[in-house]
Amino acid sequence: MTCKDHNAASHQGVVKIGSTVREALKNDPKLGKLSQANLLMAINNAREAHKDAKLIDALHM
Structure with a gap:
């Protein structure tokens, strides 16, 4: 998923993407420690x- 895809998503889509990204990053030493809001x-x-x-790559830039 790219950042453009995220920008085009509905509210429900953004919520689902946020949950998916949070799950994917839970073991990341830096991003996995962030609260949901952060x-x-x-x-x-x-x-x-x-x-x-890609959204995950953008978070690491």
Whole structure:
């Protein structure tokens, strides 16, 4: 999933994406420790800064 896909998703889609990303990153040494609210803020910042990147990659940039 790219940041553009995330931007185009419905509210329900964004919620599902957030849950999926949180699950995928739960063992990540940096991002796995973020609260849900902070992870959502990180996703928003990453998708705005790296519109063409895959969402997970954008979070690591």
